[in-house]
Amino acid sequence: MRVAGILLVEDDPSVRTALELALTRQGHSVTSYATGEEALDHIRARRPEIAILDVMLPGIDGVEVCRRVRKLDQLPVILLTARGDDLDIVVGLEAGADDYVVKPVEPRVLDARIRAILRRAESAASDRITFGDLVIDRGALKVTLAGKEIHLTPTELRLLLELVRHPGQVLNRRYLLRAVWDHTHIADSRLVDACVQRVRAKIEPKPAEPVFIHTVRGFGYRFSPP
Amino acid sequence: MRVAGILLVEDDPSVRTALELALTRQGHSVTSYATGEEALDHIRARRPEIAILDVMLPGIDGVEVCRRVRKLDQLPVILLTARGDDLDIVVGLEAGADDYVVKPVEPRVLDARIRAILRRAESAASDRITFGDLVIDRGALKVTLAGKEIHLTPTELRLLLELVRHPGQVLNRRYLLRAVWDHTHIADSRLVDACVQRVRAKIEPKPAEPVFIHTVRGFGYRFSPP
DNA sequence: GCGGTACGTCACAGTTTGGTGACACAACCC
DNA sequence: GGGTTGTGTCACCAAACTGTGACGTACCGC
Numbered sequence: 001m002r003v004a005g006i007l008l009v010e011d012d013p014s015v016r017t018a019l020e021l022a023l024t025r026q027g028h029s030v031t032s033y034a035t036g037e038e039a040l041d042h043i044r045a046r047r048p049e050i051a052i053l054d055v056m057l058p059g060i061d062g063v064e065v066c067r068r069v070r071k072l073d074q075l076p077v078i079l080l081t082a083r084g085d086d087l088d089i090v091v092g093l094e095a096g097a098d099d100y101v102v103k104p105v106e107p108r109v110l111d112a113r114i115r116a117i118l119r120r121a122e123s124a125a126s127d128r129i130t131f132g133d134l135v136i137d138r139g140a141l142k143v144t145l146a147g148k149e150i151h152l153t154p155t156e157l158r159l160l161l162e163l164v165r166h167p168g169q170v171l172n173r174r175y176l177l178r179a180v181w182d183h184t185h186i187a188d189s190r191l192v193d194a195c196v197q198r199v200r201a202k203i204e205p206k207p208a209e210p211v212f213i214h215t216v217r218g219f220g221y222r223f224s225p226p
Numbered sequence: 227m228r229v230a231g232i233l234l235v236e237d238d239p240s241v242r243t244a245l246e247l248a249l250t251r252q253g254h255s256v257t258s259y260a261t262g263e264e265a266l267d268h269i270r271a272r273r274p275e276i277a278i279l280d281v282m283l284p285g286i287d288g289v290e291v292c293r294r295v296r297k298l299d300q301l302p303v304i305l306l307t308a309r310g311d312d313l314d315i316v317v318g319l320e321a322g323a324d325d326y327v328v329k330p331v332e333p334r335v336l337d338a339r340i341r342a343i344l345r346r347a348e349s350a351a352s353d354r355i356t357f358g359d360l361v362i363d364r365g366a367l368k369v370t371l372a373g374k375e376i377h378l379t380p381t382e383l384r385l386l387l388e389l390v391r392h393p394g395q396v397l398n399r400r401y402l403l404r405a406v407w408d409h410t411h412i413a414d415s416r417l418v419d420a421c422v423q424r425v426r427a428k429i430e431p432k433p434a435e436p437v438f439i440h441t442v443r444g445f446g447y448r449f450s451p452p
Numbered sequence: 453g454c455g456g457t458a459c460g461t462c463a464c465a466g467t468t469t470g471g472t473g474a475c476a477c478a479a480c481c482c
Numbered sequence: 483g484g485g486t487t488g489t490g491t492c493a494c495c496a497a498a499c500t501g502t503g504a505c506g507t508a509c510c511g512c
Contacts, residue, residue, distance in 0.1 A: 074393075086334060086335050094338060098342055098346060109316060112315060113315075116319040116324055120346060137394075139396070140450070153444070154500095156499095157444075189501080190459085190501090190502075190503075191501065191502080194461080208460095218457090379489080381488075416490085417489085419471075419472095420489085422471095423471065423472070433471095441469095
């Protein structure tokens with residue numbers, strides 16, 4: 001299961017690569033940078049779910065990135081450092097970090113800490129569902145594909161949500177007409193098909209070979225993640 | 227500065243006393259117990275702000291207390307242990323703990339971790355919220371934009387507060403009518419829209435391209451910081 | 453390959469929706 | 483009372499959305 005969009009900032013290429021690999025193996029989707037400046041740009045542009053910042057960075061350091069992020073946002077932050085100095089920990093946490101982890105760290109432990117923080121951060125926040133690159137936020141009514149927000153019209157969104165509510169199930173047109181359009185419509189209308197097509201055009205990388213919304217000839221449509 | 231009602235559970239009397247003393251010195255108000263059973267009773271009865279649980283306890287251990295607490299509540303939990311085993315950490319965090327601290331711990335560090343967790347837990351409950359340039363002071367009922375105070379009428383303020391209470395969530399008009407106007411109004415009234423426009427006119431730098439209050443066509447409005 | 457059926461595609465006009473400014477009225481305060 | 487402020491409503495407009503039907507295409511059993 002893919003979980004979070006993680007921003008990793010670490011200037012040492014070998015550590016960065018190792019952590020990125022480890023986190024990816026844990027099922028996270030990771031983007032990494034070597035500098036604080038890039039990280040801040042990424043945060044503003046892409047809104048990751050959590051940031052893991054090395055404290056020692058050239059230019060803007062991790063603690064400073066953390067401080068600036070805190071002015072904008074509730075983005076959870078984990079600080080990462082080679083030094084386990086108590087004062088560093090206190091300063092880091094005072095800067096607004098949610099956790100402070102001393103390198104070297106076991107990937108399992110880092111993963112558990114990430115999940116603990118995300119659990120806390122998101123418990124009050126919206127419920128979102130992730131299918132590979134596709135993220136559907138039912139609270140914010142936002143759909144993103146590979147981090148890019150997709151605009152769906154109300155009907156399209158209702159249709160997608162209805163399909164997603166029953167992953168793997170085939171939903172026939174009559175059912176969808178009642179659930180999404182809530183009227184007992186003319187049975188043989190191209191309405192559902194047209195709407196499915198519109199949704200596909202927006203969320204399917206290749207609409208002709210859909211990976212999310214599959215046609216089940218003679219029955220209806222099935223949403224199943226790739 | 228206001229501090230927390232902390233529940234401390236630790237069976238070793240000398241450690242318990244030392245921690246209690248240290249945390250009290252940091253300005254916290256601490257209640258301590260030696261067993262998990264007592265802790266659960268206290269949590270149910272007294273609703274502390276945060277629990278610090280030793281993992282090794284006679285009877286119900288800290289991890290189990292944590293698990294049970296999590297079924298009830300969002301109460302923040304820090305697990306405390308003499309063992310720094312990776313597996314323990316993972317298990318503890320998976321049980322729902324917000325942090326995992328290995329003894330012996332510097333009081334300053336424990337304090338910083340407590341504050342970091344409370345900061346996040348209380349950010350939703352705090353009196354002042356900042357979204358970029360926009361500062362909303364729920365205690366003083368004052369709104370400032372880039373340092374300049376904005377005058378909002380009572381209804382406008384209630385609407386803004388309601389939206390801000392659910393950042394990122396789409397709130398529909400019916401909900402807002404009940405929450406802000408508290409009457410089950412005529413369903414198709416432009417009341418909400420008009421009020422949103424008025425708030426926008428005051429807090430949005432460019433009301434035509436709002437950055438705080440977004441329209442979600444067909445559903446309602448969403449407050450999300452820029 | 454063929455006929456028949458089911459589904460995909462498309463453009464467009466009618467409809468819906470929300471933004472906007474004006475306005476009436478109530479409440480409130482000198 | 484007279485002015486001021488706050489609030490709900492309305493009419494109008496632009497923009498966005500959506501159902502529809504015609505037509506093209508894929509699929510299936512034979």
